Amino acid sequence: MENLKKWIISNISTLLLTVLFIIVLVNPDAKAWLMRQVASTGILNSSISEPAEKPANTAAYTGLMLNNEDGTFIDSSLLKNKVVFINFWASWCPPCRAEFPSVEKLYNKYKAHPDMVFLIINLDDNPALGKNYLKEKGFTVPFITPAANIPEALYNGSLPTTVVIDKKGEIRLHHTGVADYSKDSFYHEIETLLK
Template identity: 75%
Template sequence: MENLKIWIRKNGSTAVLTVLFIIILVNKDAKAWLMRQVASTGILNSGISDSKKAQGSSKQASYAGFMLKNEDGNIIDTSALQNKVVFINFWASWCPPCRAEFPSVQKLYDQYKNNPDMVFLTVNLDDNTALGKSYLKEKGFTVPFLVPAGEIPDVLYSGSLPTTVVLDRKGALRLHHTGLADYSKDSFYTQIDELLKQKP
């Protein structure tokens, strides 16, 4: 017993760090918290591209007709969202980076949900949609719960979670970001405001 006390005194910080590391490895929320701290620095963020660099009409045509289904079973056709700024986020409840960025997605949604020129398409990709719904309810998130109602165009999503896309009022692809980011920064709100000011 005395040897254990001596070992703990000599290696206490190592033991604590090992326990914390194990917790982060096995607990999704702990992983998400750590990733959120990194994301809050802004170093992982991607900005909205200049309109001159926006994707051409062929790219726009390639995601026209992307269909989603809401909780009521109603179909949403993204090609009907012309003249609006569209924020699309592909996520899953089992994905720690998705969990890490979701509070910032919720803050962005809260900021713009009453703006008639802004649309949020938060697309759940859980194999079991009940898990995604349960996650939103458990965390108190109120973003729209949507699932694909057909093929997802490659130009929007190529298999990495999370993936975030922003379309401008002309339907041009202005942001395509794979991986964790913080969408609750004032600098991002400013970029969204600029897109909202542009004429369709």
């Protein structure tokens, strides 16, 4: 028994790190918290860039068919001449959970702006899981689901994926993975697109 106490005392930091690792491994909220801490440093963020070459008169959201929470179809013509923030997420995805508080802050800052549209697209196999997650966490972002296949230019299968489209319909940000969208630097970039 005395040897066990000595071993525990000499290995306490290893034991604590092991327990923390197990918690992070099995608890999606703990994993999301850890990812949020890393994302808050800004090292994972990408920034809005100049538009890429593309065929004329072809908006990036062409072919994107979505439904609102009540199941009504979202007319993509409503996106014309708007800055569009698109976030693809699922409730089971720890990186999605990690960045969601920053998405919510961005949404709350710009939701009333007439030239800004938020498409927060849930990709859970069962949409009820996504709705429950938003309700449980108190998030107010719009709950949107795909009504058809998502164009590959916007989403390639990795979660989370965030896309920002400018008023001309051109992709200005395409980021896969966790990021922090509540930084002043990102707000400044959005403000530039809104002008």
